[in-house]
Amino acid sequence: MVSKKFKIKRFDPEKDIPGGKPRWEEFTVEMDPFERLLDGLVRIKEAQDGSLTFRLSCAHGMCGSCAMKINGKNALACQTLAKNTPEAVVLEPLPVFPVIKDLVVDMDPFFEKIGAVMPWLVADGPHPERERSQSPEELGKIMDAIKCIMCGCCTSSCPVYRADRDYLGPAALVKAARFILDSRDATWKERLKAVSGENGFWMCHSIYNCYEVCPRSIDITGYIAWLKRLAVKKMFFPPKGQR
Amino acid sequence: MRDRPGAGFLAFIVHRGTGIVLALFILPHLYILYFLGDPARYEAIRRFCSRPLARLSEAGLLGLVLAHGLNGIRIMLLEAGAPSRIQKTLFRAAVIAGLLLFFAGARLMMR
Ligand code: FES
Numbered sequence: 001m002v003s004k005k006f007k008i009k010r011f012d013p014e015k016d017i018p019g020g021k022p023r024w025e026e027f028t029v030e031m032d033p034f035e036r037l038l039d040g041l042v043r044i045k046e047a048q049d050g051s052l053t054f055r056l057s058c059a060h061g062m063c064g065s066c067a068m069k070i071n072g073k074n075a076l077a078c079q080t081l082a083k084n085t086p087e088a089v090v091l092e093p094l095p096v097f098p099v100i101k102d103l104v105v106d107m108d109p110f111f112e113k114i115g116a117v118m119p120w121l122v123a124d125g126p127h128p129e130r131e132r133s134q135s136p137e138e139l140g141k142i143m144d145a146i147k148c149i150m151c152g153c154c155t156s157s158c159p160v161y162r163a164d165r166d167y168l169g170p171a172a173l174v175k176a177a178r179f180i181l182d183s184r185d186a187t188w189k190e191r192l193k194a195v196s197g198e199n200g201f202w203m204c205h206s207i208y209n210c211y212e213v214c215p216r217s218i219d220i221t222g223y224i225a226w227l228k229r230l231a232v233k234k235m236f237f238p239p240k241g242q243r
Numbered sequence: 244m245r246d247r248p249g250a251g252f253l254a255f256i257v258h259r260g261t262g263i264v265l266a267l268f269i270l271p272h273l274y275i276l277y278f279l280g281d282p283a284r285y286e287a288i289r290r291f292c293s294r295p296l297a298r299l300s301e302a303g304l305l306g307l308v309l310a311h312g313l314n315g316i317r318i319m320l321l322e323a324g325a326p327s328r329i330q331k332t333l334f335r336a337a338v339i340a341g342l343l344l345f346f347a348g349a350r351l352m353m354r
Contacts, residue, residue: 072247159252206318208251208330221251222327229324 001030004040005088008052011099018099025049033083037091038066041077041103053102061215064151067094068103074153074213094156096165110152113168117176117194124186138183145178145223147216154210154220166199170210170220173201177223180230192231201227250331254314261311268304302349309344313337 006027010016016023027048029040038056045052055065059078066077069092071085097105123132148171155161155169176195180188195201201224210220248256278284291297317333325333 159255205255206251206321206330207249207255208327209249211327211330212249212251219327221321221330225322225324228322 002033002082003087004029004031004082004085006037006040006044007088007090008102009090009092010052010102011093012051013101031082033081035082036078037070037080037082037085037089038077040082040089041091053104055104062149064149067151067153067156067215068092069095074157076151076153076215079215094152096156096162097152105152105156107152109165110150110155110169110171113155113172114150114175116168117172118179118187118191119175121179121182121185122187122190123184132184134183141181141183142178144218145174145181147218148174148178149216151215153213153215157209157213159207159209160203160205164199164203167203168195168199168201170204170224173204173227174218174220174223177227180227192227192234195227196231201231204228250334254317254334254337257310258314258318261307261314265307265311268307298353302345302352305348305352306341306345309341309348313341 006029008025008027010023010025011018012023027044029043031040031043036059038059041052041054042056045054054068054077056078057063057065059066061076061079064076067074068077069075069090070077070080071090074094077091091103093099093103093105097107097109100106150171152171154174155171158167158170161167161169173195176191179185180191185191204221204224206221206225208221211218211222214220275288278288292301314334314337317330317337320333321327321330
């Protein structure tokens with residue numbers, strides 16, 4: 001067992017002034033080195049301060065609920081082992097998004113951006129009797145992008161998004177790339193139009209923060225660069241058919 | 244946000260910062276070129292430029308051009324499809340190549 005100090009940036013909408021001086025609170029928890037920081041947070045809530053607020057759901061790096069800033073870098077609390085952190089861990093809510101309470105932020109601006117890129121399959125032709133199948137090669141093209149759990153670590157770490165909240169942000173751009181690359185999807189034109197506007201991928205400066213923080217190790221900046229190349233290609237060599 | 248800026252962010256700041264300074268430099272540069280048609284005034288400018296301080300600032304200009312150009316090549320390679328995992332290596336390579344070229348060039352210039 002190791003003794004971990006949790007330094008948590010707290011905000012209570014009923015007590016604190018939004019944007020006022022941040023309130024830091026410290027808790028000490030005994031932890032097994034192989035436990036995750038999320039376990040520590042749960043223990044604090046259960047035994048020390050029931051008002052501590054954070055999100056969790058799967059506890060296995062699958063739902064994206066527990067994204068927060070851990071020692072200065074966006075990550076998932078359920079994916080960060082106690083042994084891989086210093087004795088004192090500093091936890092803050094995801095930056096840029098409005099804080100609701102403690103480590104819980106308002107993800108609506110994030111999901112609005114995802115919604116703007118048509119995050120659903122638009123298939124043409126008659127409905128097949130069974131599923132629309134893909135070859136392993138076709139699946140391989142989107143395999144990396146479909147790993148996204150929409151935790152928001154990338155978009156909230158992006159300096160461009162921080163400077164301009166109208167920017168679609170890395171998560172939404174990866175979502176768009178994922179459907180453009182999908183062999184079953186029939187509408188790349190509208191998709192490319194949705195992400196190549198003034199708030200789209202041309203705003204990306206290839207700073208690689210998104211790539212560095214992604215808890216699913218998705219090549220986010222690589223996908224955005226691919227979108228840029230695709231737009232240039234389609235401009236100089238406009239395709240005849242749909243695809 | 245990462246509290247400690249990553250290589251990609253540093254590269255961006257260097258690229259942007261040197262870009263702005265170079266854009267500002269272009270203005271006096273064009274202004275001086277304008278006097279090429281007037282030998283007497285051009286000669287005066289040339290004499291001014293051969294002063295040690297002016298030559299030192301020329302070496303600084305070389306540094307700016309190297310930092311901006313090499314970082315530009317890095318971004319172009321990455322956006323043209325170079326794998327993201329080498330972005331840090333490319334930044335380090337740009338810094339090392341930049342420093343080597345800068346010292347070699349500055350030595351020639353200050354002779
Ligand atoms: S709780 Fe689901 S990702 Fe951490």
